[in-house]
Amino acid sequence: MILSVRDLSIGFRRIGGDLPAVDKISFDVREGETFVIIGESGSGKSLTGMSIAGLQPATSVTSGSIRFKERELLNRPDAELRRMRGREIGLIYQDPLGSLNPVWPVGDQIAEALRAHGLASGAAAARRAVEMLDRVRIPDPARVATAYPHEISGGMRQRAMIAMALIAGPSLLIADEPTTALDVTIKAQMLELLAELQREMALTIILITHDMGVVAEVADRILVMYAGRVAEIGDADAIMRTPSHPYTAALMTSAMISEAEPKQQLNAIVGVAPGLGSFPDGCHFHPRCPLAQDDCRSFVPPLRRLGDVALACHHPVGSDTALMAEA
Amino acid sequence: MEPLLTLDGIVKTFTQKRGGKRDVQAVAGVSLTVGRGETVGLVGESGCGKSTLARLALKLIEPTAGRIVFDGEDITARHGRAMLPVRRRMQAVFQDPLASLNSRMTIAEILREPFDTHGIKLGAALQPRIRELLSFVGMENTDTTKLPPQFSGGQLQRIAIARALALEPDIIVADEPTSALDPSIQAQIVNLLLFIQRQRQISYVIISHDLDVIGHVADRIAVMYLGTIIEQGPAAAIMGSPWHPYTQALLSAAPTLAARRNPEWKRIVLTGDPPNPANVPTGCRFHPRCHLARDVCRQVEPPLRPSEDGGRLIACHLAPEETAEKGRWIGQARLGMPAAATA
Numbered sequence: 001m002i003l004s005v006r007d008l009s010i011g012f013r014r015i016g017g018d019l020p021a022v023d024k025i026s027f028d029v030r031e032g033e034t035f036v037i038i039g040e041s042g043s044g045k046s047l048t049g050m051s052i053a054g055l056q057p058a059t060s061v062t063s064g065s066i067r068f069k070e071r072e073l074l075n076r077p078d079a080e081l082r083r084m085r086g087r088e089i090g091l092i093y094q095d096p097l098g099s100l101n102p103v104w105p106v107g108d109q110i111a112e113a114l115r116a117h118g119l120a121s122g123a124a125a126a127r128r129a130v131e132m133l134d135r136v137r138i139p140d141p142a143r144v145a146t147a148y149p150h151e152i153s154g155g156m157r158q159r160a161m162i163a164m165a166l167i168a169g170p171s172l173l174i175a176d177e178p179t180t181a182l183d184v185t186i187k188a189q190m191l192e193l194l195a196e197l198q199r200e201m202a203l204t205i206i207l208i209t210h211d212m213g214v215v216a217e218v219a220d221r222i223l224v225m226y227a228g229r230v231a232e233i234g235d236a237d238a239i240m241r242t243p244s245h246p247y248t249a250a251l252m253t254s255a256m257i258s259e260a261e262p263k264q265q266l267n268a269i270v271g272v273a274p275g276l277g278s279f280p281d282g283c284h285f286h287p288r289c290p291l292a293q294d295d296c297r298s299f300v301p302p303l304r305r306l307g308d309v310a311l312a313c314h315h316p317v318g319s320d321t322a323l324m325a326e327a
Numbered sequence: 328m329e330p331l332l333t334l335d336g337i338v339k340t341f342t343q344k345r346g347g348k349r350d351v352q353a354v355a356g357v358s359l360t361v362g363r364g365e366t367v368g369l370v371g372e373s374g375c376g377k378s379t380l381a382r383l384a385l386k387l388i389e390p391t392a393g394r395i396v397f398d399g400e401d402i403t404a405r406h407g408r409a410m411l412p413v414r415r416r417m418q419a420v421f422q423d424p425l426a427s428l429n430s431r432m433t434i435a436e437i438l439r440e441p442f443d444t445h446g447i448k449l450g451a452a453l454q455p456r457i458r459e460l461l462s463f464v465g466m467e468n469t470d471t472t473k474l475p476p477q478f479s480g481g482q483l484q485r486i487a488i489a490r491a492l493a494l495e496p497d498i499i500v501a502d503e504p505t506s507a508l509d510p511s512i513q514a515q516i517v518n519l520l521l522f523i524q525r526q527r528q529i530s531y532v533i534i535s536h537d538l539d540v541i542g543h544v545a546d547r548i549a550v551m552y553l554g555t556i557i558e559q560g561p562a563a564a565i566m567g568s569p570w571h572p573y574t575q576a577l578l579s580a581a582p583t584l585a586a587r588r589n590p591e592w593k594r595i596v597l598t599g600d601p602p603n604p605a606n607v608p609t610g611c612r613f614h615p616r617c618h619l620a621r622d623v624c625r626q627v628e629p630p631l632r633p634s635e636d637g638g639r640l641i642a643c644h645l646a647p648e649e650t651a652e653k654g655r656w657i658g659q660a661r662l663g664m665p666a667a668a669t670a
């Protein structure tokens with residue numbers, strides 16, 4: 001186990017009580033696997049990923065435990081976390097424009113990742129930055145290295161972010177929506193590249209994405225989040241083929257746009273996800289769940305094992321609750 | 328269909344000041360018409376000039392050459408105040424919601440800004456209008472005193488769409504409007520865009536790398552490669568039987584569920600380097616990566632011409648004679664049609 005997260009909670013300070021955004025989630029990530037986090041927009045996927053990299057919003061309170069290679073990461077001194085970030089844990093942010101410095105050429109920013117960790121300096125660092133840009137399939141890497149972020153396309157910025165995250169050779173990569181701005185051919189190449197690097201560098205990848213095509217292609221295991229909690233976690237094939245949690249099932253149905261008649265309404269989950277501070281009692285999904293019963297409104301479903309997955313649901317899709325054993 | 332927005336021979340050249348002052352021709356002569364109430368889907372490789380074209384159409388940047396006509400009026404030379412009445416009728420939704428919303432403005436301020444910019448005084452009707460816009464995009468219970476960094480990417484994109492709808496525009500240019508959203512909200516936003524169109528006959532230009540979304544919402548699809556349109560036609564024709572080898576590669580890289588289940592499905596892997604707009608190949612721009620390329624392709628640039636059946640525009644020397652069969656196979660396999668099993 002390269003990473004163990006236990007009872008991780010992230011809340012935002014408010015007068016009159018903190019607003020929970022992530023509510024006691026636990027999961028393990030195995031060495032060398034691709035662990036994919038999917039789920040509702042706003043469910044806490046990015047907050048979870050960022051806190052593993054030691055980057056919590058200033059106004060948040062975090063509790064629980066995050067163990068990376070047997071070391072506790074939570075509440076470590078900032079300087080130490082900074083040293084690990086990039087060197088041991090690479091991070092690709094969700095928002096590539098916001099996370100690149102707008103007044104600094106792209107190549108210099110990538111080279112800085114080497115300089116900061118004392119891995120190379122001066123011309124050598126600059127050269128390796130161009131090599132890395134080439135490696136992430138950027139055409140004319142020497143030109144792009146001298147360009148400012150606003151001068152390159154959205155897809156190029158995303159590839160530049162990938163280059164920056166990997167240049168110092170981390171063993172864990174947290175990639176938050178690394179392929180959303182990429183076209184399908186480059187996306188396919190990028191996924192191949194990540195798979196290649198994964199083999200070469202024994203890289204473990206935590207991938208956050210909304211793209212079910214990508215999930216189908218790369219996921220070993222999947223964590224499904226809904227409104228700050230784990231809905232379902234386990235083997236990727238099992239979750240994609242026969243989702244047991246009603247939220248996962250609805251998510252998979254929504255993703256089947258290609259099966260719908262053009263220009264007709266798509267199957268979306270009814271209603272909207274609860275915002276921070278308005279999570280309902282019991283199961284957070286109950287106001288939108290087609291299978292909800294009385295117990296769902298009052299009791300939080302515990303995470304239980306069901307075949308190849310563990311899920312938090314009183315009445316899973318197509319199964320008898322009595323078959324479930326405590327995980 | 329009555330034309331609403333016409334781009335005519337648009338060129339945009341950027342000059343990069345460092346690294347040897349090289350010119351980048353991001354858009355190299357594009358003509359495209361968007362009809363009233365029509366949805367045009369714009370697809371193509373990263374860096375091929377889609378966003379640049381969108382920004383040109385919105386007059387956020389100036390074309391190096393070409394004409395832009397909006398609702399019968401040439402707006403190419405219009406600037407500043409003279410553009411305001413047109414701006415009100417053209418709105419944009421961008422790829423990167425956090426970057427496109429001012430992070431120091433509250434949600435309420437962001438949503439009232441379009442009214443202020445255009446001198447529209449709603450008075451007491453403003454707050455209800457803001458609520459209405461938010462509920463339109465599924466965010467009725469939002470605390471409008473919060474700032475953009477306090478929302479998730481998906482929530483921000485919905486706010487950006489609400490802002491674009493504020494002035495009831497005739498056209499929305501949306502650059503990757505759904506890629507930051509989870510599949511369920513993506514489906515909701517697609518439904519919302521379709522619903523608005525049915526209600527108000529609005530036109531859309533939608534840029535997306537998600538070919539399933541484009542195939543679902545677009546009436547017409549234009550495929551760009553390295554600054555030019557290489558194939559254009561009704562969505563059913565482009566998705567169902569792509570003729571251009573690049574369009575075929577694009578569709579083959581995005582298998583639908585049905586295609587994934589087809590044991591004969593193969594992804595066309597493009598060999599050669601991705602294109603570089605600072606160094607455009609001679610002849611057909613796609614030739615260094617095209618498996619069909621021959622001498623004529625290396626020497627003569629194929630013009631974008633109407634096909635004989637009049638069903639599409641195509642820029643390839645060998646289409647449809649040598650390309651149509653493969654295109655039909657890809658289209659059918661993506662749709663899960665039986666013909667795919669035999670070809």
Ligand SMILES: Nc1ncnc2c1ncn2[C@@H]1O[C@H](COP(=O)(O)OP(=O)(O)OP(=O)(O)O)[C@@H](O)[C@H]1O
Pocket residue numbers: 012021039040041042043044045046047048057058059094275276476477478479480481482507508509
């Ligand atoms: N700095 C912050 N201050 C207050 N609330 C925040 C802050 N950052 C995130 N949140 C809130 O925490 C919740 C979870 O946010 P997060 O960014 O983790 O969602 P996500 O699952 O990554 O969503 P998406 O798929 O849209 O990216 C959201 O409701 C968001 O509004």
Ligand SMILES: Nc1ncnc2c1ncn2[C@@H]1O[C@H](COP(=O)(O)OP(=O)(O)OP(=O)(O)O)[C@@H](O)[C@H]1O
Pocket residue numbers: 150151152153154155156181182183341342343351352353371372373374375376377378379380604
């Ligand atoms: N302000 C600028 N200065 C210099 N070059 C630019 C500028 N804006 C765009 N370019 C270049 O123009 C080309 C087209 O960029 P554009 O953003 O239009 O691509 P795109 O098709 O939208 O790509 P993506 O799918 O990745 O968003 C790229 O090579 C980019 O580097």
Ligand code: SF4
Pocket residue numbers: 245246247283284285286287289290291292293296301312313314315316
């Ligand atoms: S616990 Fe109840 S409400 Fe929640 S997902 Fe399961 S069936 Fe639906």
Ligand code: SF4
Pocket residue numbers: 571572573611612613614617618619620621624629642643644645646
């Ligand atoms: S013109 Fe030639 S090189 Fe270009 S797409 Fe057609 S066959 Fe390929």
Ligand SMILES: [Mg+2]
Pocket residue numbers: 045046047094176479480
């Ligand atoms: Mg996120």
Ligand SMILES: [Mg+2]
Pocket residue numbers: 153154155377378379422502
């Ligand atoms: Mg773009």
